[in-house]
Amino acid sequence: MARKQVVEVVAEMVASVVEIGCAVGDDVTPESTVLLLESMKMEIPVHPEHAGRVREIKVSPGDVIQEGDVLVVLDPA
Amino acid sequence: MTQTADSAATPVHPPAGSVPRSVMVKLPRAEDPRNPVHRLTALLDDGSLELLTPDDESGMLAAIGTVDGTPVVAFCSDATVMGGAMGEDGCQVVMTAYQRALTDGAPIIGLWHSGGARLAEGVASLHAVGRIFAIMTQASGRIPQISVVLGPAAGGAAYGPALTDVVVLGPEGRIFVTGPDVVRSVTGEDVDMLRLGGPEPHGRRSGVVHLLADTEEAALQHARDTATLLGSQGSLLTDQVEDVDLADLLPENRKRAYDVHPLVEGILDEGTALELHPRWAPNVVTALGRLGGRTVGVVANNPLRLGGCLDSLSAEKASRFVRLCDAFGVPLVVVVDVPGYLPGVGQEWDGVVRRGAKLLHAFAECVVPRVTLVTRKTYGGAYIAMNSRSLGATKVMAWPGAEVAVMGAVAAIRVLHRRRLAEVPPDLRDQVEAELAAEHERIAGGVEKAVEIGVVDEIVEPSRTRTALAAAIDAEIQTAGVRRGAHGNIPL
Numbered sequence: 001m002a003r004k005q006v007v008e009v010v011a012e013m014v015a016s017v018v019e020i021g022c023a024v025g026d027d028v029t030p031e032s033t034v035l036l037l038e039s040m041k042m043e044i045p046v047h048p049e050h051a052g053r054v055r056e057i058k059v060s061p062g063d064v065i066q067e068g069d070v071l072v073v074l075d076p077a
Numbered sequence: 078m079t080q081t082a083d084s085a086a087t088p089v090h091p092p093a094g095s096v097p098r099s100v101m102v103k104l105p106r107a108e109d110p111r112n113p114v115h116r117l118t119a120l121l122d123d124g125s126l127e128l129l130t131p132d133d134e135s136g137m138l139a140a141i142g143t144v145d146g147t148p149v150v151a152f153c154s155d156a157t158v159m160g161g162a163m164g165e166d167g168c169q170v171v172m173t174a175y176q177r178a179l180t181d182g183a184p185i186i187g188l189w190h191s192g193g194a195r196l197a198e199g200v201a202s203l204h205a206v207g208r209i210f211a212i213m214t215q216a217s218g219r220i221p222q223i224s225v226v227l228g229p230a231a232g233g234a235a236y237g238p239a240l241t242d243v244v245v246l247g248p249e250g251r252i253f254v255t256g257p258d259v260v261r262s263v264t265g266e267d268v269d270m271l272r273l274g275g276p277e278p279h280g281r282r283s284g285v286v287h288l289l290a291d292t293e294e295a296a297l298q299h300a301r302d303t304a305t306l307l308g309s310q311g312s313l314l315t316d317q318v319e320d321v322d323l324a325d326l327l328p329e330n331r332k333r334a335y336d337v338h339p340l341v342e343g344i345l346d347e348g349t350a351l352e353l354h355p356r357w358a359p360n361v362v363t364a365l366g367r368l369g370g371r372t373v374g375v376v377a378n379n380p381l382r383l384g385g386c387l388d389s390l391s392a393e394k395a396s397r398f399v400r401l402c403d404a405f406g407v408p409l410v411v412v413v414d415v416p417g418y419l420p421g422v423g424q425e426w427d428g429v430v431r432r433g434a435k436l437l438h439a440f441a442e443c444v445v446p447r448v449t450l451v452t453r454k455t456y457g458g459a460y461i462a463m464n465s466r467s468l469g470a471t472k473v474m475a476w477p478g479a480e481v482a483v484m485g486a487v488a489a490i491r492v493l494h495r496r497r498l499a500e501v502p503p504d505l506r507d508q509v510e511a512e513l514a515a516e517h518e519r520i521a522g523g524v525e526k527a528v529e530i531g532v533v534d535e536i537v538e539p540s541r542t543r544t545a546l547a548a549a550i551d552a553e554i555q556t557a558g559v560r561r562g563a564h565g566n567i568p569l
């Protein structure tokens with residue numbers, strides 16, 4: 001399988017960003033809440049699919065995000 | 078992938094990953110891990126294999142045997158002969174297997190590793206493959222059909238598995254209508270087999286595959302588990318169902334989304350959950366498992382994904398699962414926490430109305446015991462679709478405080494009292510909204526109102542839910558028996 005250089009955490013739906021739960025350089029796992037989003041009147045935690053180290057956070061609290069937007073970029077663990 | 082399919086099935090053979098393909102091909106057939114005798118032996122219980130057809134050059138081999146004691150019929154492509162290509166003789170082997178399975182009423186498991194129809198036999202091979210599709214369709218809903226794709230399965234070998242109830246993909250399994258060479262020559266698109274039809278596209282995007290496995294051994298185990306769940310459903314022993322406090326599996330904050338998997342696993346007997354389509358349309362969870370020892374199916378909204386909204390794909394996924402369970406007499410537990418259907422242009426253009434209608438149809442025609450549990454909320458069109466009283470639910474239960482409504486109370490009063498709210502000074506707006514919402518909930522929403530008008534039968538405590546679900550299913554089985562829907566299981 002071709003090895004990906006980075007892991008992107010991508011928005012599944014339109015939402016607004018409530019809270020950032022990680023910082024650049026943090027080691028995160030699928031159990032980590034890297035972001036908290038609000039959509040459909042719910043607070044939805046976002047967990048990365050794979051473990052990694054946070055390389056870049058592309059959103060800020062209050063941002064409205066669209067389906068498919070890249071939210072966080074990780075270097076795979 | 079570092080691990081290859083063949084290593085797991087035949088531990089005596091050197092790991093396939095360490096052997097160049099050119100060397101593997103030259104192995105004597107008896108030692109070749111792709112030999113169908115090896116694969117069928119690995120699938121079936123030790124010593125239970127009995128060949129139904131001769132071990133020859135037909136390209137297919139059929140056998141009977143057992144999986145965990147459940148009698149099954151199995152067939153396997155012979156990838157040592159022309160890459161498992163299917164001609165008239167090989168197709169006849171599959172027909173023989175199906176006829177036997179239909180006669181015995183036994184689950185049938187197909188192990189696939191085939192480039193499709195034999196080119197050299199021309200249209201006769203197409204005709205033979207088409208007859209397999211026909212008998213699979215005739216068998217649909219009558220006997221459980223399980224496919225395990227262990228190598229490339231192209232053309233006819235792709236549609237064979239696709240017609241069956243559950244498709245398992247091994248690590249080397251690839252499913253596509255036309256291979257990379259044809260794609261390249263026709264469209265100019267450069268793509269390899271993995272990207273075209275490997276675990277990622279089929280597990281996540283296409284929905285073709287129900288179960289993925291990292292090893293060939295694990296793929297065969299998935300098939301065994303599925304065959305056992307559908308073929309030996311067991312009896313519901315209510316006195317063996319123990320309660321646990323399921324409330325602990327939900328967050329305290331009612332607005333907070335959560336992963337529903339622990340709740341699904343908590344409802345089922347420990348260690349029995351087998352989730353189908355885990356990565357595709359993950360906003361609804363569909364799992365087979367056991368409750369009080371009996372096979373049941375669970376459909377559950379997953380708030381962690383898309384807020385648990387229904388959308389076009391999840392409606393389609395759930396519909397097919399409901400019809401699978403209905404066809405084989407598997408009672409359903411429907412776990413509801415749904416804010417509604419996902420709004421948007423993409424959804425409408427994607428046919429959320431057409432595909433959502435499938436879910437209404439699937440539940441409304443379903444004759445197996447089917448019990449709904451509303452944990453937190455159920456709104457609007459999704460309320461109806463998730464096995465509501467109106468669609469004929471056997472029983473609808475709700476946890477205390479659950480919201481059963483057209484929409485959330487605040488959203489509702491903003492529509493109903495738009496003019497009045499417009500006149501309220503901004504600084505008082507929140508307060509007035511809260512008062513109106515509370516009033517609205519007293520009149521229109523709230524689980525007590527739902528109980529009053531009969532769309533919710535009872536309020537159950539989370540700590541009593543397992544026994545209540547088991548009792549409701551058992552009561553229906555005692556009075557009506559376990560009926561089976563009189564329909565096939567078209568791959569919706």
